Amino acid sequence: MNLHENSPIRVHDLVKVYRGKSRNPVKALDGLNMEVARGEIFGLLGRNGAGKTTLLRVLSTLIEPTSGTAEVCGRNVVKEPYRVRQSICAVLQENAVEVFLSVLDNLSTYGRFHSIPRRQIRERAESVMAQFGLEEYRHQKVIDLSGGLKRRVQVAKVFMVDKPVVFLDEATTGMDPVNKRATLDAIREHARQGRTILLTTHILQEAEELCDRIAIVDQGRCLVTGDLAMIKSMATRAYDINVTFERMRPEILETASRYPLLKLRSTSTTLEMSVRGSEVSTFALLDALSHVEPIVHFEVTSASLEDVFLELLGTSGKEGRAGEKS
Amino acid sequence: MKMILAVMYREYRIRTTSLTWLFYDMFMPLTYLLIFGIGFESAFAGGVAVAGDRMGYNAFFLAGVLSMASFGIAINTAYGFFVDRDNGIFYEFLTYPMTRSEFLVGKILFNSLLALVQAAITITLGAVLLGLALRWDLIGLVAFGQVLGTAGWFFFLTTFAIRIRRNDMFNTFLNVAYFVLMFGSSMFYPVESLPRWLQAVSFVNPLTWHTDVLRYATIGAGAAEVVALEGVAFLCFLAVSFALAVQTIRNPLRA
Numbered sequence: 001m002n003l004h005e006n007s008p009i010r011v012h013d014l015v016k017v018y019r020g021k022s023r024n025p026v027k028a029l030d031g032l033n034m035e036v037a038r039g040e041i042f043g044l045l046g047r048n049g050a051g052k053t054t055l056l057r058v059l060s061t062l063i064e065p066t067s068g069t070a071e072v073c074g075r076n077v078v079k080e081p082y083r084v085r086q087s088i089c090a091v092l093q094e095n096a097v098e099v100f101l102s103v104l105d106n107l108s109t110y111g112r113f114h115s116i117p118r119r120q121i122r123e124r125a126e127s128v129m130a131q132f133g134l135e136e137y138r139h140q141k142v143i144d145l146s147g148g149l150k151r152r153v154q155v156a157k158v159f160m161v162d163k164p165v166v167f168l169d170e171a172t173t174g175m176d177p178v179n180k181r182a183t184l185d186a187i188r189e190h191a192r193q194g195r196t197i198l199l200t201t202h203i204l205q206e207a208e209e210l211c212d213r214i215a216i217v218d219q220g221r222c223l224v225t226g227d228l229a230m231i232k233s234m235a236t237r238a239y240d241i242n243v244t245f246e247r248m249r250p251e252i253l254e255t256a257s258r259y260p261l262l263k264l265r266s267t268s269t270t271l272e273m274s275v276r277g278s279e280v281s282t283f284a285l286l287d288a289l290s291h292v293e294p295i296v297h298f299e300v301t302s303a304s305l306e307d308v309f310l311e312l313l314g315t316s317g318k319e320g321r322a323g324e325k326s
Numbered sequence: 327m328k329m330i331l332a333v334m335y336r337e338y339r340i341r342t343t344s345l346t347w348l349f350y351d352m353f354m355p356l357t358y359l360l361i362f363g364i365g366f367e368s369a370f371a372g373g374v375a376v377a378g379d380r381m382g383y384n385a386f387f388l389a390g391v392l393s394m395a396s397f398g399i400a401i402n403t404a405y406g407f408f409v410d411r412d413n414g415i416f417y418e419f420l421t422y423p424m425t426r427s428e429f430l431v432g433k434i435l436f437n438s439l440l441a442l443v444q445a446a447i448t449i450t451l452g453a454v455l456l457g458l459a460l461r462w463d464l465i466g467l468v469a470f471g472q473v474l475g476t477a478g479w480f481f482f483l484t485t486f487a488i489r490i491r492r493n494d495m496f497n498t499f500l501n502v503a504y505f506v507l508m509f510g511s512s513m514f515y516p517v518e519s520l521p522r523w524l525q526a527v528s529f530v531n532p533l534t535w536h537t538d539v540l541r542y543a544t545i546g547a548g549a550a551e552v553v554a555l556e557g558v559a560f561l562c563f564l565a566v567s568f569a570l571a572v573q574t575i576r577n578p579l580r581a
Contacts, residue, residue: 060421063579086423094414098336100343109339112332113422141343154418167421 008087008165008196009036009059014068016054016220028054029065030220036198036213038164041191043211044200045305047313051220052200053093056167059198060090072165089114089158090167097150099143103134106142106153107160114161121160128156132182148174152183159186166190168199172206184210208305216312223312232303234312241273241282243289244297251292259285269296329424333432341440351402351440355395355448360455363387376516376547384456388449389541390513393533395444396472397507400479401500403437404487408496417578426575430568434480438473445472449544460544467543471557474564475536481567482532485574507533512541535560 016029028051036042044052057063058070061081069076075083098106107125116124129135132152142150151174158166168187172180187210191197201207207214208228215225224231245252248269256264256271263274271289275282282300289295341348367383374386410416419429445468452458483500490496508514510524511533517525528534535556542553 057579062417062420064577082423082425085421088421090418090421092414092418092421094417096414096418098340098415099413100340105339109332109336112335113329113424115328115423 007035007037008073009034009042009198010069010071011035011055011059012069014055014058014070015066016051016058016063017066028220029058029068031068032217032221034215034222034225036196038196039191039194040212041187041197041199041210043207043214044198044217045202045204045207045214045309046200046217050217052217053169054220055217056090056092056169056198056200059084060088060092060167061085087163088165088167089161089163091155091158091169091171093169093173095147095150095154097142097153099150100141102139102141103129103145103153104138107157110157111160114163116161124160128159131159131186132156133179148176148179151175152179155183155186159190162195164195166195166197168197170200170202172201172203180206204305204309214305216309218313224308228305231308232305234308239275239282239303240299240301241275241285242270242299242301243273243286243295244270245293246296247293249293252289255288255292256285258288329422329428330432330435333424333429334436337433337436341436351399352444352447354398355391355444356451358394359384359388359391359448359452363391363456374516375518376541377518377549377552379547381545381547382458384452385458385545386516386541386547387514388452388458388460388544389537389547391448392445392468392472392540392544393475393513393537394508395448396441396475396536397479397504397533399437399441399444399476400434400483401504403433403480404483405496405500406433407484407487408493411491412493420575420578426572427568430481430484430571430575434477437480438476441472441476442469445469458545461546464543464546468540471536471539471543474560475540478532478536478560478564478567481564481571484571485567488571488574488578507531510534512537532560532563535563 011032011034014029014032015027018026018028020026028049030051032051032055034042044055046052054063058065058077059072061077061084064078071077072084073087075087077084098109101109104125107128108121111121111124112118126135129138132155134149134152134156137145137149142153145153151171155168155171155175158168171187172183175183184206187197187199191212199207199211211228213225213227214231216223216231224234246269248266248271252271253264253266256273259275261273261275263272265272273285275285286295286298363384366387370383373380373382375381376386407416410419420426424432449460449465449468453460483503486499487496490499506527510527511531512528513533517528517534520528538548538553539557539560542548542550
């Protein structure tokens, strides 16, 4: 099996400097490295201007990198842009629809561009219109639709075709919760069929729910890459443990303080603690506390992706670029 | 070829969403000939001279109307980049599985077909309504000139439409280009009757080359060797414009 069959997206030491007309060139990508495995949903997270969209533009052959290499399905984006385009479809950040055409015509023309046999175009268009709740708008011109509906048309298009790699740049922006759910389901379904999906989003909950692996990007570099559990484990505050007793006794606090806790606070009946998973066994702690006083209720909450995100980017923002970890 | 046909299909779908616009587009050159041409035919009752031959103004102006129509279609098609950019679809297009050349050629092939229909309407009804004596044996050359002319101007304007990101700036550029190219050419008057400095402008103006070829093909006016040379010059202009347009669209974000 070729390398690209395992990793359809491979980026090595990618640099993109925007020179433009201004005196100060902007380094949008600064030695970025990453690989995305086949059938994986890979999320790129980062603040505005972190380099996510630039990376998608390079990978979709809209711009050329300043240096480094990027390959899609084993094809170099600079040397073989046409071949790369044959294996991708993309939802770009901007709304991209044929406003003068109807919803159905938008889907039909997209199908033609992606070489779907003519007799299958209608069938596939019907299928995605049903999936994205567009059936009642099929003959309506897109110019008359709301922003959210336009976005739906744009996203629905990419699920008409069977390209091995899909780029989604903030695909669910402007969608209502129901259609957002339909989009996430479609993404998952297509990944299950073996399509590789690279997406950017600002909605961390969405990334948490959807992505197999995540990269947090800042100032054109990957600060961290890994699966959700691995990334969450990087948070300083790894777990919150809240334990409720019938009554709070001093021995409870005494027992808890024997453990290396990051936070310890008590109310009249509840003990609030934060622990780092690698340093304290949650079960051992609960067991010790239950021997002091019967536990009425307990809750263990792991750190959210948002915690890690804010922690990593908060630091890199204040103290300059953080080291690359993966 | 599949991709070129897909681009043509897309252009066709968009054009046919407004039949009024399409109708106006098709009959505009004839209207120009009927109003402007007849007005000037009356004003220059003695006709105009080209390479020593005298002819009526309408016969002279027919080629001007055809080249103006080509130029107009090229402007509309190039302006389409702004519309596509505003709708976000332009950049998405460039991620589709086609080469940049296929994209440009598909766009212009469809619009050249429109130019051909325009020319057919203008020539046929012009001949019937105004009694123009035409060189029907050279009608193939008219078609050829109309397609290549539209393509040449489209490729020329594409480079500017993609480089100039601002709609208002492109409008200004078009106004200046339209004014200088049209009035500094043989479109409205014979070059021989112009002052020397304007003749010099006209001789290096591709719109003159295009119009002269069409004039020769419609009414046989002009010296064949000069027109042939102008035809070759226009083909060079087309080739250079195409290369520049493809080069420009390879880096559409100017990044």
